[in-house]
Amino acid sequence: MKYMEIRDLIGQELKKYAANQLIPSERYLALKYDCSRETVRKAYEQLRAEDKIYKVQNVGWFVSNKKIQYYPASTANFNSYLKTQGFSAKTELISAKQIDSSFEGADAFDSEIRKSGFFEIIRLRYADNVPVLLEYNYLPVALFPGFLDFDVIPSVEEVVKNHYALKYSSSQLKIKNTAAEAFGGKLLGIPPSQTAIRIERISKSDSQVIEYDVEIWPQDKIEMNLDINA
Template sequence: MSQPQYKTIVDHIKNQIDVGTLTVQDKLPSERQLSDQFDASRITAREALLQLEKEGIIYRLNRRGWFVSPTRLTYDPTSPATFNEIIKQQQRTGTTTPLSTELSEAPSEVAQVMGLSEGSPVYLIRRLRCVDERPILLEHIYVDANLCPGLLKHDFSQSLTGIFKEHYQKGVTRTDVTMYPTSLDAEDASSLHVSPGSPCLEIRRCRFTEENQVLEYDLEFWRHDAVELKLSFEHQ
Protein backbone atom coordinates (compact mmCIF):
# COMPACT_ATOMS: atom_id res chain seq x y z
CA MET A 1 0.00 0.00 0.00
CA SER A 2 1.48 3.33 -1.03
CA GLN A 3 2.04 5.98 1.62
CA PRO A 4 0.33 9.38 1.65
CA GLN A 5 1.90 11.87 -0.74
CA TYR A 6 2.76 14.35 2.02
CA LYS A 7 4.81 11.59 3.70
CA THR A 8 6.85 11.18 0.50
CA ILE A 9 7.77 14.87 0.70
CA VAL A 10 8.57 14.55 4.43
CA ASP A 11 10.87 11.57 3.80
CA HIS A 12 12.60 13.35 0.90
CA ILE A 13 13.42 16.43 3.01
CA LYS A 14 14.56 14.29 5.95
CA ASN A 15 16.88 12.36 3.63
CA GLN A 16 18.34 15.58 2.23
CA ILE A 17 19.14 16.69 5.77
CA ASP A 18 20.59 13.27 6.68
CA VAL A 19 22.99 13.23 3.72
CA GLY A 20 23.97 16.87 4.14
CA THR A 21 22.34 18.29 1.02
CA LEU A 22 20.41 20.54 3.38
CA THR A 23 22.19 21.80 6.48
CA VAL A 24 21.31 23.95 9.49
CA GLN A 25 19.71 27.30 8.54
CA ASP A 26 19.39 26.35 4.85
CA LYS A 27 16.20 27.61 3.26
CA LEU A 28 13.78 24.98 1.98
CA PRO A 29 11.89 25.12 -1.33
CA SER A 30 8.61 26.98 -1.15
CA GLU A 31 5.22 25.26 -1.07
CA ARG A 32 4.79 26.03 -4.75
CA GLN A 33 8.20 24.58 -5.64
CA LEU A 34 7.51 21.43 -3.65
CA SER A 35 4.06 20.99 -5.18
CA ASP A 36 5.59 21.31 -8.67
CA GLN A 37 8.46 18.94 -7.83
CA PHE A 38 6.20 16.20 -6.48
CA ASP A 39 3.17 16.91 -8.70
CA ALA A 40 1.15 17.55 -5.56
CA SER A 41 -1.26 20.20 -4.38
CA ARG A 42 -0.01 23.11 -2.32
CA ILE A 43 -2.18 21.82 0.52
CA THR A 44 -0.21 18.56 0.45
CA ALA A 45 3.11 20.43 0.39
CA ARG A 46 1.99 22.56 3.32
CA GLU A 47 0.94 19.44 5.24
CA ALA A 48 4.44 18.02 4.78
CA LEU A 49 6.10 21.21 5.98
CA LEU A 50 3.80 21.43 9.00
CA GLN A 51 4.63 17.82 9.91
CA LEU A 52 8.36 18.57 9.76
CA GLU A 53 7.79 21.70 11.86
CA LYS A 54 5.87 19.66 14.43
CA GLU A 55 8.85 17.30 14.70
CA GLY A 56 11.19 20.27 15.22
CA ILE A 57 13.15 19.51 12.04
CA ILE A 58 12.35 22.78 10.27
CA TYR A 59 11.01 26.17 11.31
CA ARG A 60 9.42 29.11 9.54
CA LEU A 61 9.91 32.83 9.58
CA ASN A 62 6.96 34.92 8.46
CA ARG A 63 7.40 36.32 4.96
CA ARG A 64 10.81 34.63 4.67
CA GLY A 65 10.06 30.92 4.30
CA TRP A 66 11.08 27.62 5.89
CA PHE A 67 14.54 26.74 7.23
CA VAL A 68 16.37 23.72 8.65
CA SER A 69 16.29 23.93 12.44
CA PRO A 70 19.44 24.13 14.54
CA THR A 71 19.69 21.77 17.48
CA ARG A 72 17.28 22.71 20.25
CA LEU A 73 18.73 24.76 23.06
CA THR A 74 18.92 22.72 26.27
CA TYR A 75 17.57 24.75 29.15
CA ASP A 76 17.15 24.23 32.88
CA PRO A 77 14.75 26.97 34.07
CA THR A 78 15.77 26.38 37.70
CA SER A 79 19.45 27.05 36.99
CA PRO A 80 20.94 30.38 38.18
CA ALA A 81 22.96 30.59 34.94
CA THR A 82 22.15 33.57 32.75
CA PHE A 83 20.99 33.27 29.15
CA ASN A 84 24.44 34.29 27.87
CA GLU A 85 26.13 31.71 30.11
CA ILE A 86 23.80 28.97 28.86
CA ILE A 87 24.50 29.91 25.24
CA LYS A 88 28.25 29.92 25.81
CA GLN A 89 28.20 26.55 27.57
CA GLN A 90 26.52 25.00 24.53
CA GLN A 91 28.89 26.71 22.09
CA ARG A 92 26.08 28.66 20.44
CA THR A 93 25.89 32.28 19.35
CA GLY A 94 23.30 34.45 21.10
CA THR A 95 22.06 38.01 20.75
CA THR A 96 19.68 40.11 22.81
CA THR A 97 17.72 42.92 21.15
CA PRO A 98 15.70 45.41 23.25
CA LEU A 99 12.34 46.01 21.57
CA SER A 100 10.79 48.58 23.90
CA THR A 101 11.22 50.10 27.35
CA GLU A 102 8.83 52.23 29.38
CA LEU A 103 7.92 53.40 32.84
CA SER A 104 4.33 52.38 33.48
CA GLU A 105 1.81 51.50 36.17
CA ALA A 106 1.67 47.92 37.39
CA PRO A 107 -1.42 46.05 36.14
CA SER A 108 -3.39 44.30 38.86
CA GLU A 109 -2.02 40.81 38.14
CA VAL A 110 1.57 42.03 37.99
CA ALA A 111 1.15 44.13 41.12
CA GLN A 112 -0.25 41.15 43.01
CA VAL A 113 2.66 38.89 42.03
CA MET A 114 5.24 41.56 42.88
CA GLY A 115 3.63 42.50 46.19
CA LEU A 116 2.90 46.04 45.02
CA SER A 117 -0.17 48.23 45.01
CA GLU A 118 -2.02 48.34 41.71
CA GLY A 119 -0.71 51.28 39.70
CA SER A 120 2.70 51.30 41.40
CA PRO A 121 5.53 52.44 39.10
CA VAL A 122 7.23 49.60 37.25
CA TYR A 123 9.61 49.44 34.33
CA LEU A 124 8.49 47.22 31.45
CA ILE A 125 11.27 45.94 29.22
CA ARG A 126 10.60 43.84 26.12
CA ARG A 127 13.54 41.95 24.64
CA LEU A 128 14.01 39.46 21.82
CA ARG A 129 16.67 36.80 22.23
CA CYS A 130 18.12 34.85 19.33
CA VAL A 131 20.30 31.76 19.13
CA ASP A 132 22.36 31.24 15.98
CA GLU A 133 20.43 34.16 14.39
CA ARG A 134 17.07 32.46 15.05
CA PRO A 135 14.51 34.24 17.27
CA ILE A 136 13.59 31.80 20.04
CA LEU A 137 12.60 33.82 23.12
CA LEU A 138 10.58 36.94 23.84
CA GLU A 139 10.76 38.53 27.29
CA HIS A 140 8.38 40.90 29.05
CA ILE A 141 10.25 42.02 32.17
CA TYR A 142 8.67 44.04 34.97
CA VAL A 143 11.01 45.71 37.47
CA ASP A 144 10.01 47.62 40.63
CA ALA A 145 10.92 51.21 39.72
CA ASN A 146 11.43 52.18 43.36
CA LEU A 147 14.22 49.62 43.71
CA CYS A 148 16.10 50.65 40.56
CA PRO A 149 15.70 54.38 39.85
CA GLY A 150 16.93 55.43 36.42
CA LEU A 151 17.05 51.86 35.12
CA LEU A 152 15.97 52.75 31.58
CA LYS A 153 19.22 54.59 30.85
CA HIS A 154 21.09 51.27 30.70
CA ASP A 155 21.85 49.02 27.73
CA PHE A 156 19.42 46.10 27.82
CA SER A 157 21.26 44.13 25.18
CA GLN A 158 23.51 43.32 28.13
CA SER A 159 22.80 41.10 31.14
CA LEU A 160 20.05 42.53 33.33
CA THR A 161 21.44 40.55 36.26
CA GLY A 162 24.76 42.30 35.73
CA ILE A 163 23.07 45.72 35.65
CA PHE A 164 21.32 44.98 38.95
CA LYS A 165 24.58 43.96 40.61
CA GLU A 166 26.85 46.67 39.18
CA HIS A 167 24.60 49.70 39.40
CA TYR A 168 22.14 48.90 42.18
CA GLN A 169 24.07 46.43 44.35
CA LYS A 170 21.17 44.02 44.20
CA GLY A 171 21.47 40.29 43.77
CA VAL A 172 18.89 37.55 43.46
CA THR A 173 18.67 34.99 46.25
CA ARG A 174 15.48 33.14 45.27
CA THR A 175 13.53 32.51 42.09
CA ASP A 176 10.01 31.12 41.76
CA VAL A 177 9.28 29.53 38.38
CA THR A 178 5.96 28.58 36.77
CA MET A 179 5.71 26.95 33.33
CA TYR A 180 2.86 26.03 31.04
CA PRO A 181 2.09 25.68 27.32
CA THR A 182 0.15 28.47 25.67
CA SER A 183 -0.14 30.27 22.34
CA LEU A 184 1.19 33.58 21.05
CA ASP A 185 -0.90 36.68 20.48
CA ALA A 186 -0.42 38.68 17.30
CA GLU A 187 2.18 41.12 18.67
CA ASP A 188 4.37 38.51 20.34
CA ALA A 189 4.06 36.16 17.37
CA SER A 190 5.24 38.93 15.06
CA SER A 191 8.32 39.50 17.24
CA LEU A 192 9.19 35.79 17.03
CA HIS A 193 8.42 35.67 13.27
CA VAL A 194 5.66 33.07 13.59
CA SER A 195 1.92 33.11 12.95
CA PRO A 196 -0.53 34.36 15.60
CA GLY A 197 -1.79 31.47 17.68
CA SER A 198 1.44 29.48 17.31
CA PRO A 199 2.22 27.28 20.32
CA CYS A 200 4.87 28.38 22.80
CA LEU A 201 6.20 27.59 26.25
CA GLU A 202 5.49 30.36 28.73
CA ILE A 203 7.79 30.59 31.75
CA ARG A 204 6.95 33.05 34.52
CA ARG A 205 9.90 33.87 36.72
CA CYS A 206 9.70 35.88 39.93
CA ARG A 207 13.11 36.89 41.31
CA PHE A 208 13.61 38.00 44.91
CA THR A 209 16.35 40.00 46.65
CA GLU A 210 17.88 38.95 49.96
CA GLU A 211 15.38 41.33 51.61
CA ASN A 212 12.63 39.16 50.07
CA GLN A 213 11.51 41.93 47.75
CA VAL A 214 10.46 41.09 44.19
CA LEU A 215 13.12 42.70 42.03
CA GLU A 216 11.95 41.33 38.69
CA TYR A 217 8.91 39.56 37.27
CA ASP A 218 9.78 38.03 33.93
CA LEU A 219 7.30 36.59 31.41
CA GLU A 220 9.20 34.47 28.89
CA PHE A 221 7.69 33.15 25.66
CA TRP A 222 9.81 30.41 24.09
CA ARG A 223 9.30 28.98 20.61
CA HIS A 224 8.15 25.44 21.30
CA ASP A 225 10.33 24.02 18.55
CA ALA A 226 13.57 25.69 19.67
CA VAL A 227 14.07 24.56 23.26
CA GLU A 228 14.15 21.40 25.35
CA LEU A 229 13.86 21.47 29.12
CA LYS A 230 16.28 19.41 31.16
CA LEU A 231 16.18 19.41 34.96
CA SER A 232 18.38 17.44 37.33
CA PHE A 233 18.05 16.93 41.06
CA GLU A 234 19.55 14.85 43.82
CA HIS A 235 17.50 12.24 45.65
CA GLN A 236 17.52 12.49 49.39
Protein backbone atom coordinates in the same frame (compact mmCIF):
# COMPACT_ATOMS: atom_id res chain seq x y z
CA MET B 1 1.16 11.33 -3.59
CA LYS B 2 0.25 11.25 0.09
CA TYR B 3 1.81 13.82 2.37
CA MET B 4 3.70 11.14 4.34
CA GLU B 5 5.44 10.08 1.12
CA ILE B 6 6.30 13.72 0.44
CA ARG B 7 7.59 14.03 4.01
CA ASP B 8 9.95 11.08 3.45
CA LEU B 9 11.23 12.54 0.17
CA ILE B 10 11.80 15.95 1.72
CA GLY B 11 13.45 14.31 4.73
CA GLN B 12 16.06 12.81 2.43
CA GLU B 13 16.61 16.16 0.73
CA LEU B 14 17.22 17.88 4.08
CA LYS B 15 20.50 15.99 4.43
CA LYS B 16 21.92 18.27 1.74
CA TYR B 17 21.21 21.45 3.73
CA ALA B 18 22.98 23.12 6.65
CA ALA B 19 21.30 24.18 9.88
CA ASN B 20 19.20 27.36 9.49
CA GLN B 21 19.37 27.14 5.69
CA LEU B 22 16.28 28.10 3.70
CA ILE B 23 14.69 25.11 1.96
CA PRO B 24 12.48 25.02 -1.17
CA SER B 25 9.07 26.67 -1.04
CA GLU B 26 5.75 24.83 -0.88
CA ARG B 27 4.94 26.05 -4.39
CA TYR B 28 8.23 24.74 -5.80
CA LEU B 29 7.81 21.29 -4.23
CA ALA B 30 4.18 21.06 -5.30
CA LEU B 31 5.36 21.45 -8.90
CA LYS B 32 8.31 19.10 -8.39
CA TYR B 33 6.21 16.28 -6.92
CA ASP B 34 3.07 17.01 -8.96
CA CYS B 35 0.85 17.44 -5.92
CA SER B 36 -1.09 20.22 -4.20
CA ARG B 37 0.50 22.88 -2.00
CA GLU B 38 -1.73 21.63 0.80
CA THR B 39 -0.06 18.22 0.58
CA VAL B 40 3.38 19.81 0.79
CA ARG B 41 2.23 22.01 3.68
CA LYS B 42 1.07 18.93 5.62
CA ALA B 43 4.42 17.26 4.96
CA TYR B 44 6.26 20.33 6.22
CA GLU B 45 4.07 20.51 9.32
CA GLN B 46 4.88 16.87 10.03
CA LEU B 47 8.61 17.58 9.68
CA ARG B 48 8.22 20.55 11.99
CA ALA B 49 6.52 18.29 14.55
CA GLU B 50 9.60 16.07 14.31
CA ASP B 51 11.83 19.12 14.98
CA LYS B 52 13.55 18.84 11.62
CA ILE B 53 12.46 22.21 10.21
CA TYR B 54 11.00 25.50 11.40
CA LYS B 55 9.13 28.35 9.76
CA VAL B 56 9.76 32.09 9.72
CA GLN B 57 6.62 34.06 8.89
CA ASN B 58 6.67 35.69 5.45
CA VAL B 59 10.09 34.18 4.70
CA GLY B 60 9.84 30.40 4.46
CA TRP B 61 10.96 27.08 5.92
CA PHE B 62 14.42 26.42 7.35
CA VAL B 63 16.41 23.43 8.52
CA SER B 64 16.37 23.19 12.30
CA ASN B 65 19.45 23.87 14.36
CA LYS B 66 20.18 21.98 17.53
CA LYS B 67 17.91 22.95 20.40
CA ILE B 68 18.86 25.24 23.24
CA GLN B 69 19.11 23.33 26.50
CA TYR B 70 17.08 25.28 29.04
CA TYR B 71 17.74 24.71 32.73
CA PRO B 72 14.98 26.37 34.82
CA ALA B 73 17.05 26.14 38.00
CA SER B 74 20.09 27.85 36.47
CA THR B 75 20.96 31.46 37.30
CA ALA B 76 23.16 31.93 34.22
CA ASN B 77 22.09 34.73 31.88
CA PHE B 78 21.09 34.25 28.24
CA ASN B 79 24.43 35.22 26.71
CA SER B 80 26.50 32.98 28.96
CA TYR B 81 24.47 29.79 28.63
CA LEU B 82 24.16 30.14 24.86
CA LYS B 83 27.92 30.64 24.55
CA THR B 84 28.49 27.54 26.68
CA GLN B 85 26.30 25.53 24.30
CA GLY B 86 28.13 26.77 21.20
CA PHE B 87 25.59 29.34 19.97
CA SER B 88 26.30 32.95 19.09
CA ALA B 89 23.99 35.25 21.06
CA LYS B 90 22.53 38.62 20.11
CA THR B 91 19.94 40.86 21.76
CA GLU B 92 17.71 43.55 20.28
CA LEU B 93 16.00 46.07 22.54
CA ILE B 94 12.35 46.41 21.49
CA SER B 95 11.33 48.96 24.12
CA ALA B 96 12.22 50.28 27.57
CA LYS B 97 9.84 52.56 29.42
CA GLN B 98 8.10 53.34 32.70
CA ILE B 99 4.55 52.02 33.13
CA ASP B 100 1.91 51.73 35.84
CA SER B 101 1.01 48.55 37.72
CA SER B 102 -1.74 47.36 35.37
CA PHE B 103 0.30 44.53 33.81
CA GLU B 104 -0.26 40.87 34.62
CA GLY B 105 2.11 39.89 37.43
CA ALA B 106 2.17 43.21 39.26
CA ASP B 107 0.32 41.70 42.23
CA ALA B 108 3.46 39.70 43.06
CA PHE B 109 4.93 42.92 44.52
CA ASP B 110 4.05 44.66 47.77
CA SER B 111 1.21 47.18 47.44
CA GLU B 112 3.39 50.12 48.55
CA ILE B 113 6.05 49.28 45.95
CA ARG B 114 3.42 49.10 43.19
CA LYS B 115 2.40 52.73 43.74
CA SER B 116 5.58 54.14 42.14
CA GLY B 117 5.15 52.17 38.93
CA PHE B 118 7.51 49.87 37.05
CA PHE B 119 10.13 49.77 34.34
CA GLU B 120 9.13 47.52 31.45
CA ILE B 121 11.96 46.20 29.28
CA ILE B 122 11.20 44.12 26.18
CA ARG B 123 14.06 42.37 24.38
CA LEU B 124 14.24 39.99 21.45
CA ARG B 125 16.98 37.38 21.82
CA TYR B 126 18.74 35.56 18.98
CA ALA B 127 20.74 32.33 18.77
CA ASP B 128 22.89 32.07 15.64
CA ASN B 129 20.91 35.01 14.20
CA VAL B 130 17.57 33.18 14.64
CA PRO B 131 15.00 34.84 16.96
CA VAL B 132 14.39 32.39 19.81
CA LEU B 133 13.13 34.38 22.81
CA LEU B 134 10.93 37.38 23.47
CA GLU B 135 11.54 38.55 27.04
CA TYR B 136 9.55 40.99 29.16
CA ASN B 137 11.17 42.27 32.38
CA TYR B 138 9.33 44.30 35.03
CA LEU B 139 11.21 46.04 37.85
CA PRO B 140 9.71 48.39 40.45
CA VAL B 141 10.75 52.03 40.26
CA ALA B 142 10.76 52.23 44.05
CA LEU B 143 13.62 49.71 44.25
CA PHE B 144 15.50 50.69 41.10
CA PRO B 145 15.36 54.48 40.54
CA GLY B 146 17.06 55.51 37.32
CA PHE B 147 17.28 51.92 36.07
CA LEU B 148 16.92 52.87 32.42
CA ASP B 149 20.01 55.06 32.62
CA PHE B 150 22.05 51.86 32.45
CA ASP B 151 22.67 49.52 29.52
CA VAL B 152 19.98 46.86 29.97
CA ILE B 153 20.45 45.12 26.62
CA PRO B 154 23.00 42.45 27.64
CA SER B 155 21.66 41.58 31.10
CA VAL B 156 19.07 43.09 33.44
CA GLU B 157 20.38 40.90 36.23
CA GLU B 158 23.91 42.31 35.94
CA VAL B 159 22.59 45.86 36.26
CA VAL B 160 20.64 44.86 39.38
CA LYS B 161 23.69 43.23 40.98
CA ASN B 162 26.33 45.76 39.97
CA HIS B 163 24.47 49.04 40.49
CA TYR B 164 21.89 48.31 43.17
CA ALA B 165 23.77 45.78 45.30
CA LEU B 166 20.88 43.29 45.26
CA LYS B 167 21.32 39.60 44.66
CA TYR B 168 18.91 37.09 43.14
CA SER B 169 18.45 34.55 45.89
CA SER B 170 15.42 32.58 44.69
CA SER B 171 12.89 32.32 41.87
CA GLN B 172 9.42 30.94 41.39
CA LEU B 173 8.60 29.68 37.89
CA LYS B 174 5.39 28.88 36.07
CA ILE B 175 5.72 27.10 32.71
CA LYS B 176 2.81 26.64 30.33
CA ASN B 177 1.76 26.64 26.69
CA THR B 178 0.26 29.85 25.39
CA ALA B 179 -1.24 31.15 22.18
CA ALA B 180 1.29 32.81 19.92
CA GLU B 181 0.25 36.39 20.55
CA ALA B 182 0.23 38.71 17.57
CA PHE B 183 3.22 40.70 18.85
CA GLY B 184 5.38 37.85 20.09
CA GLY B 185 4.36 35.45 17.37
CA LYS B 186 5.33 37.83 14.59
CA LEU B 187 8.73 38.66 16.06
CA LEU B 188 9.53 35.00 16.74
CA GLY B 189 8.16 33.69 13.46
CA ILE B 190 5.49 31.58 15.17
CA PRO B 191 2.45 30.88 12.94
CA PRO B 192 -0.96 31.79 14.42
CA SER B 193 -1.91 28.11 14.53
CA GLN B 194 1.05 27.27 16.77
CA THR B 195 1.40 27.61 20.51
CA ALA B 196 4.50 28.88 22.31
CA ILE B 197 6.14 28.14 25.64
CA ARG B 198 5.49 30.83 28.24
CA ILE B 199 7.73 30.98 31.30
CA GLU B 200 6.77 33.37 34.10
CA ARG B 201 9.40 34.05 36.74
CA ILE B 202 9.12 35.86 40.06
CA SER B 203 12.59 36.67 41.40
CA LYS B 204 13.40 37.53 44.99
CA SER B 205 16.30 39.00 46.92
CA ASP B 206 15.96 37.27 50.25
CA SER B 207 12.23 37.62 51.00
CA GLN B 208 11.53 40.64 48.77
CA VAL B 209 10.22 40.32 45.21
CA ILE B 210 12.49 42.40 42.95
CA GLU B 211 11.57 41.34 39.42
CA TYR B 212 8.83 39.73 37.37
CA ASP B 213 9.60 38.53 33.88
CA VAL B 214 7.91 36.61 31.09
CA GLU B 215 9.74 34.58 28.45
CA ILE B 216 8.08 33.51 25.20
CA TRP B 217 9.89 30.69 23.36
CA PRO B 218 8.96 28.89 20.12
CA GLN B 219 8.34 25.26 21.05
CA ASP B 220 10.87 23.96 18.55
CA LYS B 221 13.78 26.00 19.91
CA ILE B 222 14.35 24.67 23.45
CA GLU B 223 14.45 21.51 25.54
CA MET B 224 13.75 21.68 29.25
CA ASN B 225 16.27 20.08 31.61
CA LEU B 226 15.98 19.78 35.37
CA ASP B 227 18.51 18.14 37.68
CA ILE B 228 17.00 16.55 40.78
CA ASN B 229 19.20 15.42 43.62
CA ALA B 230 17.87 12.78 46.00
